[in-house]
Amino acid sequence: MALGNPSGTVASTAYPNNYLMVKPQYALSHNNSKLTCNWVSWYLSSAWIGSAPRQDDFRGDNTLPSSWVWVGGTDYSGSGFDRGHMCPSADRTGSITDNSATFLMTNMVPQAPNNNRITWANLENYCRKLVDAGNELYIISGPWGQGGTGSAGYKTTISTKNITVPAYVWKIIVVLPVGSNDVSRITTSTRVIAVWMPNTQTISSQPWGYYRTTVDYIESKTGYDFLSNVPSSIQSVIESKIDNGPTN
Numbered sequence: 001m002a003l004g005n006p007s008g009t010v011a012s013t014a015y016p017n018n019y020l021m022v023k024p025q026y027a028l029s030h031n032n033s034k035l036t037c038n039w040v041s042w043y044l045s046s047a048w049i050g051s052a053p054r055q056d057d058f059r060g061d062n063t064l065p066s067s068w069v070w071v072g073g074t075d076y077s078g079s080g081f082d083r084g085h086m087c088p089s090a091d092r093t094g095s096i097t098d099n100s101a102t103f104l105m106t107n108m109v110p111q112a113p114n115n116n117r118i119t120w121a122n123l124e125n126y127c128r129k130l131v132d133a134g135n136e137l138y139i140i141s142g143p144w145g146q147g148g149t150g151s152a153g154y155k156t157t158i159s160t161k162n163i164t165v166p167a168y169v170w171k172i173i174v175v176l177p178v179g180s181n182d183v184s185r186i187t188t189s190t191r192v193i194a195v196w197m198p199n200t201q202t203i204s205s206q207p208w209g210y211y212r213t214t215v216d217y218i219e220s221k222t223g224y225d226f227l228s229n230v231p232s233s234i235q236s237v238i239e240s241k242i243d244n245g246p247t248n
């Protein structure tokens with residue numbers, strides 16, 4: 001969360017739909033009505049990438065308040081939607097503990113398989129390619145709206161717990177060459193990639209780059225303020241541009 005707290009989330013049960021959860025591997029705002037995150041924020045550098053195998057231990061998050069409804073590891077089963085990671089498994093392979101943390105269901109949204117496995121996954125892979133090329137990344141992503149089309153058709157919620165199926169998923173990536181004092185190194189020419197992708201099966205007819213948009217657009221849809229720790233004169237420039245850099 002070095003670049004900011006987009007929704008002013010706090011770790012208070014007085015705000016169950018904007019409930020802050022900070023983990024060593026990522027931070028998120030949980031929504032107790034939607035039963036998904038509002039957003040997940042993480043940092044990606046080569047230090048987080050290692051050889052830990054994918055744990056696949058999808059499970060409820062036992063750091064949620066005990067009186068709330070928890071989404072369990074099998075609650076998406078048969079829904080036609082994938083358990084779509086926000087902070088990807090492959091971004092946290094430095095240790096088994098780190099990788100396992102990405103399988104908490106508070107890090108998931110119901111994601112159309114062709115979104116999760118193709119278009120979104122290609123962007124995740126591209127992020128790690130940027131790291132391999134000598135960059136460090138600040139990433140934030142989340143769901144928006146309600147109603148998506150998975151492999152079993154259009155749904156607004158899944159499971160008897162009424163987990164909200166988002167209409168879109170979005171992601172913002174700030175790309176910096178490896179260095180120190182990261183926030184102060186962000187300038188009007190820093191590369192910022194923002195995408196807004198429909199939660200549908202037809203998404204994969206286009207490459208991820210087709211879905212690029214501005215941070216301003218995502219701010220206008222979500223009501224959040226991203227990159228709020230960056231001086232506003234710089235924010236206004238980098239948030240209004242659509243990235244046109246390479247996509248693979």
Ligand code: MN
Pocket residue numbers: 083084085116117120121
């Ligand atoms: Mn995924």
Ligand code: MN
Pocket residue numbers: 219225226227228235239
């Ligand atoms: Mn902003």
